[in-house]
Amino acid sequence: MKNEIQIGCSSFNNRFWKGIFYPENLPTSKWFDFYCQHFNTYEFNASFYRFPTVRVLENWYNKAPENFTFSVKAHKEITHIKKFINCEDLIANFYEICKTGLKEKLGAVLFQFPPSYKFSVENLELIIQNLNPEFKNVIEFRHESWWIPEVWDAFLANNISFCSVSYPNLPKTIFTNFPLVYLRFHGIPKLFYSSYDSQELLQIKAEIKSKSGFVYFNNTASEAGILNALEFKE
Template identity: 70%
Template sequence: MKNKILIGCSSYNNRYWKGIFYPDNMTASGMFEFYYQHFNTYEFNGSFYRFPTLKVFTNWYNKSPEEFLFSVKAPKEITHIKQFSDCENLISEFYNVCKMGLKEKLACVLFQFPPSYYFTLERLHHIIKNLDLKFQNVIEFRHESWWNDTVWDAFLENNITFCSVSHPQLPQTIFKNFPLVYIRLHGTPKMFYSSYPLQELLHIRDETHLKSGFIYFNNTASEAGILNALELKNLI
């Protein structure tokens, strides 16, 4: 995937997109097939709310095109409840389900920590210790204290990607020196709702030129996410 940016969304089953992206008469069962005719990657967020099973991911593998790629978000039990403490077996099980179910269609494994999870050296070392570095790991923080050279250097040494995040309360840095560019666009100023203007999409395009990675639109509580994704896809 050298020098290639893949664009997608963090959800697809969206009634707001009927008549804008999906045909007016599109049923929920036909939405994913329509989605993958226009995009070649999807950020699977359902695993955050419910621990995934091999059967679930095998089904996604079977119903997606040959070169389609999934990024998968880790369950909140790991990142928000246990916060990587005493859950080595749970993390290992999650990795195994992702790899066995999605096989070569597994792109990145995303771990998103809560806003209350601030930086300490102990936490940084604990994260790295618990990750399986054979995977393309992406870490998304929601506390600004993690934006520091100590974290970035440690991630680079261990082939871990620091997630670039567009979020109302966080720096808008687009990180280009990690193993991959991985951008999550949540919507600003109104999270999950706001649309990105053309000027900002052009900036993202220019910043990621000749880079490899993924850009996912998570401003999907309205029609903004799909319209932005289509617009940026046409720009790149």
């Protein structure tokens, strides 16, 4: 994946996209196949709500074409309930399931923390201690206390990527010096709904040019996500 930015969405099963992206007469059972004809990556978010199984991920592996990648979001018990405390076995299990189920189609593993999760030295150390550096680890924060050089330096030293987020009331920094560019467009000002204008997308595209990583559109509560993803891909 050298010097390649892969572009996709954080969901595909979307009735708002019918007639805009999916042909009117295309059955929903064929929607993922159609999505894969236009994009080469998908951010798998279902694993946040339900702990994945090898069988489920193998099914996705078999559905996707060659050279397709999945980034997988860690289960909420890890990031939102236990917040990495006494999580060694749970995280190891999650990694193993992702690796076994998705094989070479596994892209990044995303750990997204809640807005209540603030920076502390202890929290930073917990994150670093718990991550397996054999994987492409990406951390997404929702509290701006994490946007500090101490965190960035520690991540760089441990091969961890800091997620660039487009999210209401968070810094809009586009990080390009981590192992991966990993950018999530959530929608501003209306979370999950708002669209991005062409000028902003062009500016961001220029910033990440010649880098490696993933860009996902999570403003999928309307047709905005797919239209932005198609435009960004152009």
